[in-house]
Amino acid sequence: MTTTLEEAPPRRPLTMTAPRLPGWAPVLVGVLAVCGSGLLALLAGWGAVAVFALAVLGFLVALPLWSLAVEGQRSATDRLMTSLVWTASGVAVVPLAWLVLTVVRHGLPEVNASFLTFDMRNVVGDQQGGIYHAIIGTLLVTLAAAAISVPIGLFCAIYLVEYGKGKRLARWVTFLVDVMTGIPSIVAGLFALALFVLLFGPEIRLGFGGSVALSLLMVPIVVRSTEEMLRLVPDDLREASYALGVPKWRTIVKVVLPTSLGGIITGVMLATARVIGETAPLLVVAGKTDSVNVNLFGERMTTLPVYIYYQFTQPGTVPFDAPPGTEAPGIARAWGAALVLIAIVMALNLVARLVGRIFAPGTNQKKG
Amino acid sequence: MARSIDVSDLDIYYGDFLAVQGVNLTVRARSVTAFIGPSGCGKSTMLRSLNRMHEVIPGARVEGKVMVDGQSLYDPSIDPVAVRRQIGMVFQRPNPFPTMSIYDNVLAGNRLNSRRMKKAEADDVVERSLRRANLWAEVKDRLGRPGMGLSGGQQQRLCIARAIAVEPQVLLMDEPCSALDPISTSAIEDLIHELKADYTIVIVTHNMQQAARVSDDTGFFNLKAAGQPGHLVEFNATRKMFSNPDNAATEAYISGRFG
Amino acid sequence: MTTTTEAEPQPRPATGRGDRVFQGLATAAGITILAALAAVFVFLAIEGVPGIGKPASSYRPLESFWPYVGRLLFGTVLAALVALVIAAPFALGIALFISHYAPRALAVPVAYVVDLLAAVPSVVFGLWGARVLGPHLVPVHAWLDEHAGWLPFFAGPGSVTGKTVLTAGTVLAIMILPIITAICREVFVQAPRLDEEAALALGATRWEMVRLSVFPYARSGIVSAVMLGLGRALGETMAVAMVLSASPVYTLNLISSTNPATIASNIASSFQEATPDKLAVLIATGLVLFVFTFAVNFAARAVVARSEQRLRR
Ligand SMILES: Nc1ncnc2c1ncn2[C@@H]1O[C@H](COP(=O)(O)OP(=O)(O)OP(=O)(O)O)[C@@H](O)[C@H]1O
């Protein structure tokens, strides 16, 4: 290996020191930015949000500029991007905090025993009304949706993992499950409506239609999560069972499913939490009623989200003798129902995660 | 212009875990220094601390002193980014940037540093680096092809070309031949010999013969016991290490490997 | 998704009756998925296609179907794009924060907060957007009108209620933030460590490392994440229906009080008083939405598949 080596070019001297901003530079700039914008705000009479926005902006401009002057362009870019990334993450916390706080603040005064146990039958103006009928509706519709989607989703995942390997049908199913996750919820509702209208005539509205629509949204989520869990079950386990002469279906039922049970339950609960807050499809197909209806297959049925929507769109009027600033009775009820709905969803999420964590050691260790 | 490195009383931690303890050694300029030792004794850790690559790992930190030509490497005034430009590194597995052509791979480091580089100048850097890495003849007709399309040995030489294109002063190599066949290995060993004229080279290897063939000085690292930190057992001229080491453990390790 | 090529453990041939029944059930479930999707299309078509040629009164204030759905589609795309423009940079930033920038003690809570955002029901977002965010954005509308009025988007006059495409887009942005963030985060984390170290060892700053070793890997993932976010935004109903006060217009003006509705929000808000004719029209617009989102999702996957191939080569 003899290659003619040209004379190496003259080397630069060893420069490992680059001019650097001191470690406290970001802090200093931050403090200055807050002070500066605060001062400006005092002079111009702005609100707290403007002060904050201005301070962030000031920081985003000042720190890179200082860095540019001292450290050069590359470091300045680096500092700018670092600041931007931090800012983005900080700002992301704002909406959630804001939303949850608002819902709690407006909703909490509404939620009491009567609110939870009254329905809206013959409620006029600011009389005590409640969400009892909506809670019943939500539970029934969601349970029915789960009853439809869990078996289908479970078996579909079993098909994909245990029977479908390499088959064309399985590839199609996988692809279409992906597509299904992208179906807008209102389209699912319209589909259910179209189906039942075709069967029973244009005036039909029923809770079960909502369940059908929700299943359409729920099945792909169940399939995805179950599939993932089943794939985590190591093949040796299956082989061990086959070697004992256990037929494949019993192996699946007795070995594979129990091993991944925790993950599957978590997936189902998360899917339920996702659809329990769906409004649009139920609005379309389950309709709206003010009274309790426990029959999924007859008459209209209100769920919590739909209740919120209608209280919002038809809030009634503020009583003339109410103190100024009072919200319309419907709006107040909407906040109360929103709080209950959020509580249900968050509880489902939390329990799902807990279940996942409790069962995790058995299933998640194998294969990354 | 190559640089010498003085390490004194160096401890390296991953969080609370002391990985390497009490290292003292001197890497001479324009020489090849090899680190050998059993797996897990901290050779890579040691190597990474020489260009502050350990800082990339969350929680990793060092105590002690590393002087590069009289400058303290861990001094607060030192910019780790500038350090890594001066002290290049080649990794165990070849890792050309997968989305870049051969040409762009070689220039990746330079592009970071100077935004504008004339085409002729860039061509010049690419050719010179590839020639020094003994790769020019093999790739000069397909510089626009992806770097991933090369063989493993060629990829590794491409990575070396990429490292020397920014004209570092020191080259650190962490088991550069462990993923390569004997022919590619020997090509890289030849290359190390040639690079020695201009660079200070530190190489980690599990291959005793390789250490004996390419290096001038050798450091033997070992674990005192399982769970204990790694430490430098012996640091000597390679010839002496392989013929008549001072330390019995060194002899056992080397001769054990030679079988 | 991942078709493993490793040999499947071979059980004894599935001849038992139990086995045949079980396999039949599983296959049937798989086929149900195909059937369900086909059914969505077929039933929407059966009920919707007649909606294209109804008497003019069904399309009030317009005369026929295509202008009617055209304005709605325009509004849908407009709101979704506004959402995307707002959400995408934030999502990328947060994903990078979680994967590469944050100290571990912060990465986990931030990821958790973003996940929680995904759990909030859309109707609650709508309520909050209409009652809280909208009024709070009124000064922003005024400011934009005053200082950026030369842009067609901010031509104004700024709405005084905040019931605008800008507000709706902001709410949508918050709603699609989690999905974009989650996918981006996943692909960023998967960028090979070795490549990142290669960049750092060349003397790259952290940002240069991200540009050099993370983005090239993540490009297709980012594109698909953004497209999936777009799909969500296109189909989102309640938030828009509750926030927007709509009229059938074509306008790029995001901050005035005349705003185009979206297909989904129009269905939700016109549904109550719909005659059977109007119902058919609404279902027809739903069909258009379905086809449109299907196309977007399909394109997203095509992009991913192609760039995956390119990376592998
Ligand atoms: N990122 C890390 N975090 C925590 N501990 C680490 C990390 N990297 C290495 N270690 C620990 O530090 C010690 C030394 O590891 P190092 O990789 O330096 O060994 P090595 O001598 O290079 O081994 P090998 O020959 O296998 O490459 C080991 O005990 C290892 O477990």
Ligand SMILES: [Mg+2]
């Ligand atoms: Mg190592």
